[in-house]
Amino acid sequence: MDQGSTRTARLDRLPYTRQHHKLLIGSGIGWALDAMDVGLISFVMAALAVEWHLGRSTLSLIASIGFVGMAIGASLGGLLADRYGRRQVFAMTLLVYGLATGAAALSWSVAALLVFRFVVGLGLGAELPVASTLVSEFAPTRIRGRMVVFLEAFWALGWILAALIGYFIIPSFASGWRWALAVGILPTLYALVVRFGLPESVRFLEAKGRDAEAEASVRAFETSPPVLRGVKVPRFQPTGSDDIEAATIWSRPLARRTAALWVVWFGINLSYYGAFTWLPTLLIEQGFTLPRSFGYTLLITVAQIPGYLAAAWLIEVWGRRVTLAVFLAGSALAAVTFGLVATGEGALVVWQVLAAGMALSFFNLGAWGALYAIGPELYPTRLRGTGTGAAAAFGRIASIIAPLLVPVLLGWGGQAYGFVVTFSVFGAAFLIAAAAAFLLPEQRGRLID
Template sequence: MPQLPAWGWRVAFLIGALPALSVAYLRRRLPESPRYLDITGKYDEALAVLRIFERAAGLPFTNVTFTPSPQRPSFIEQFRAIWSRRLVRRTLMLWLLWFGIVFAYYGVFTWLPSLLVERGLTVARSFSYVFVTTLAQLPGYFSAAYLVDRWGRKATLVIYLIGSAVSAWLLGNAGTAPVLVLWGCLLSFFNLGAWGVVYTYTPELYPTPLRGFGSGAAASFGRLAGIIAPYLTPWLLTSGGLSQPAVFALFMAVFVLIAVDVLLLGEETRGRPLEHAVPVTGGAR
């Protein structure tokens, strides 16, 4: 496969890192979850945040009393908890989902500029085409955000994953660079729409004491695929002897498999209070 100049990816990563500067502002201005403050014993802070919410909603202040929460579990205890009989189905579904969606995303989009260069485009032109495909992510996110509360998390996610599978197959069989960009935009739309649902869906499947750990564990397992996929794609195209359509058929299969994973193992959380999605112990009364 053609190699891109070193400065190409460095500049792209530098630009992509700029939004991280907003973290300092968000750290100071974004209120912490009252549920989290409750289970960590920070009752005064939890009450202050509730007051902010009530004031913004124009509601009268309510009297809230807190009951002591259990001691924060250790890493091992939390790991055992997410794989307990009560949560094993959800955890298995999420780990497979995260691994598959990260694998397919990085397997395709990390090498998309090189694939465009292979079709005869210059490096500069290939990055401009990739930028166009990236713009398709925005309507993907917004459309998924609109649909999750109408179709539900599970249905929206499955539909967007199937859309990603079809787009991956079309992308792998594109004959020219403009057609490749067209199907790349479609894949970008569906894939990043699915990502948006995943970020909403994942924390809703765990109780408050395990929400951060469970979500982080699933995402961390997925990041292993983010390490594997960028190396596997060029290997399959060179040493592996597979054609480009065959490699993209592999990504299509991954999207289909995780769609089936969600369809069979996923649970709908739309319209269900977090207390009902998973029983929560301790907390405010």
């Protein structure tokens, strides 16, 4: 069959249609609910430190256990998505972590909370690579990176929602953290929308021989009216796919990109979750009240949105690799700066803390957007879910280590230099990830098979 008549080529030629918009919004809401659940634990930790009188070591376990689940979930989610479909696994993950989060609100001890948070992590980790793969496989080539970055931008909305819940609910009620976790049951309801409202990947359907369903899905996108006609999208001639024949993600054609992608995932996870999971608690330890700490964290979190928007524009102008490296380098500078200024509560220091924290949010989350755009483009269809899921799973190892590492680094630095040491380590991790980004192939304008 001529390449111009294949279903994937027909999808690649389409403009941005209402069906694309429905897919992006539908997947994005699930993404935001994931972020809300991840973000809530940072505020719950700060509240438990006061209510249950927990020390740093116990709090670090509460943070890390969820990432243990996420590491396992990310790997399993990718494998299951390649076998059973992107949409099915997406819906299943929402059910898993939504029910577990609601159950966590009933926790009667630290041990019970740890068990529930582990199960939550299984669902959270499985969702992210599956959702990004689904969106990337429907996106037209020339705007594929931009669509995935916009999907990742929903993470900021979810984290802001978590900050709002933390700011308004947790300090307002006795055991307010329980009410905050109870809100986390919402994803179970949204699982029905994903299962019956979103399309299954055409590439997956073809790989499974379900050609009639694949054809119906493509025609639904072809007959959907275009939207955003006034938006200018960079135009370039697609250069074709890599046509890679590989049995595994570690076969010779893919080994270098897999190794580089894993390094980036490890570095960005270590720094992001080390910093933001502990942020409200660290601000409290610096003398800020619980509501004030949550308020400052909310302001810092809002800066994630312009970071995503900037990355979404630049990724189709500069390309994936340069955009990712620049935002990672900016994250490194912001992390070191934050460590230097976050040492007290004077008026000048507060402004410095907010400015450095917002810069860290801006660059860090822009880098996340670029990373999620790059991952699915690196692998052929039959390995795409596995490849993105395995990279995410390896990154989750860093997210497990990060909350445990923070108390150690703070101890090394002592009262005077704890923040400097901690955030300098995060800055170094960002720089290593930026260097690894240049080992990834540039996929802007290339067809994915």
